[in-house]
Amino acid sequence: MNCHLKAISREEHAAFVAARPSVSHMQVPAWGDVKSDWRAQSLGWFDEGDRLVGAGLVLLRPLPRLKRYLAYLPEGPVIDWTAPDLEQWLAPMLAYLKKQGAFSVKMGPPVVARRWSAEAVKAAIAAPQAGRLREVAATAHEPGASDVADRLRRMGWQQTEPGAEDGFAAGQPRYVFQVPMAGRSLEEVYRGLNQQWRRNIKKAEKAGVKVVQGDYEDLPAFHEIYVETAERDRFLPRPLSYFQRMWTALRAEHPDRMRLYLARHEGEVLAAATMLTVGEHVWYSYGASTGRRREVQPNNAIQWRMMSDAHERGAGVYDFRGITDTLEEDNHLLGLLRFKVGSGGEAVEYLGEWDFPLSKVLHKAFDLYMSRR
Template sequence: MNFVTHIDEKKYTLFNEKHPNGHALQSIEWGNFKSMGEWTKELVGLEDDNGDLQASAMLLRRKLPGLSRYILYAPRGYVLDYNDVSLIREFSKNVKQYAKKTKAIFVKIDPCIIYKERTIDGDIREDGIDNSMLINSIKDMGYAHKGTTLDFEGIQPRFVFKLDVDKDKDTLFKSFHHKTRYNIRLAEKKGIEIYEGNINDLKEFERIMRITGARDGFITRPLKYFQDMYESMEKQGKMKVFMAKYNVNKALDKSIKDLDKEQNSKKPNEDRINKLQREIPEMKKLAEENPEGIIVSGAIILLNGEKSWYLYGASDNLYRNLMPNYLLQWHMIAYSMDCGCTLYDFRGISGNLDPNHHLYGLYRFKKGFNGDFVEYIGEFDLVVSKFYYHLWEFWVPKIKKLVTRLKKK
């Protein structure tokens, strides 16, 4: 086999889209997007004697501050058959040589390969997939395994929720938990509408993303990050943004009709009549103030081949009782199916399923769509320079902590 460093982009894209382990984060478009910041992208691969790709990687390169050294990162790992250990070994050997030649100190990968197969409740299946031996094999190739953490300690989530969408929409919808189906219908009845956004909608998306970050305790990306992503990926069909809007006028019309129907029924419900009579004046005022509706949540999905990924989600603190996120997810799932996708990836959840854990609600929400609870094998660093890697792993974190302490004094 031949290791190649200049791959035709059409050839690369076709391989990445068709391969079972292809990923949106391994796409050229994602590499172009990340190259608008502090990274640069490089395409490498392994070809057979006929010139057909057997393995590929979109490597992101970043310079280490103050050093003429670099790190390389293949987001979501190499695109190859992980059942073929000899292929992983051959590709890794060539990647390591390439990294050394180009002054990289290590190459990070985080493959979407199952560690131990689990039930939807997170229990390990006794007769399920177990890739413990694969982890050991990869470590024997010179990779440092970063462990099996439970939360979001890594660059990418180690636990995700996936949904098989290779079926008709009615069958899929009926497979959801009854409470999830109820919330989807409730959102529709309460006037929530979903529409495909454009680059102008990202300003509102970023605003509610900041609200989400403040509520859930995570750092959010600036507006330019989402705008760059849109510019790099949307026209190629690799990224879409969807927004959920509260159509107050629509909700008002329904409430007026419901009140009329209740008042004219043979057995009017006085409690419901009183509730509607209290709500309608408030809704009229709200409709006058917001004739175009109110944006309440938004989401970004990535697409690659027959797979789609829910990448970012944001929701306002207001009107969460209208369940917009349930309808938003169902709309994105349906859109992915219309694009020919057979897999919808909800992405990150925590591996800690204690109901008191602060991320348990995220798991409960995604579980309602009746998908698969998936645990991946984790992050690996292919160590190229032991000296600089030790510096990176041991001393850099200590220096950062020291600087933080000094700033607080």
């Protein structure tokens, strides 16, 4: 198929997303408003009959002192990745972005490569003959993923190599943890939780932990314990204004695009989390918890409430987002991986992010600049 590409309106883009069962929350028009330090454009692919058949949100970041841009399509674009003529989809995108002044294009194909069951991940952690998840035999290989990767390489795309903290480094996570919900009752999802999760959920209920939905006014309470979490888990926290902007932008696009949950005990917020929804895909986006009164298990309580609400809304998958690829006991992120594995879902590897240098000199200079920041 011969595709042609042009800029489309937010309304066209939003309608295209709404007609699909699952699109990344980073490929909706409002995500461009969230990333206010980038310039956003909505792109549309059209077939010979001038029908919109693909869309992508591209974020443009300028090089310092130059009118040249890094073009970034996080977890996108939304095109037919199974198409035998993949080049016909991507070549027009590269040509268009080059005219826009892009010196390099980065994208994250929403293509799953491999899956590991919770049991396989648990066994790998318990007896780590392999130091990384990528070295563990997968439970399932997705057909066609390796073919997509091979074709991208032949076109000149370069795969970004996963780092030591893959899933939590720059860019979007290559490894995530998901709980499949399609075709399962909530009771079946609950039975899939491990014994510790079920015990902790009951313990929280018995202790009187109440999980409620919050509003814009509750974001400062979330942010206070989020900053505490960042210090404890050694990551750089985002400012409160980021979450306020996210709330305003995403909910303006769809009133249920973003939710905030708070776990309270005796009037104190002990845990909080944000949840994002696009179609049948629900993400646990940001989480926070205080070190106080951890024995009442607010984290399990808040996750189970979010999973239950996601199921009620018809979610096909509940996505815990990034996990570390490292299985070594001394890795400070291993505890978070263990927590997510307890949900009974599966570890999922995507094809990762890919770069196409339109100017090799500027692409290399930008990599050097980013590495020194």
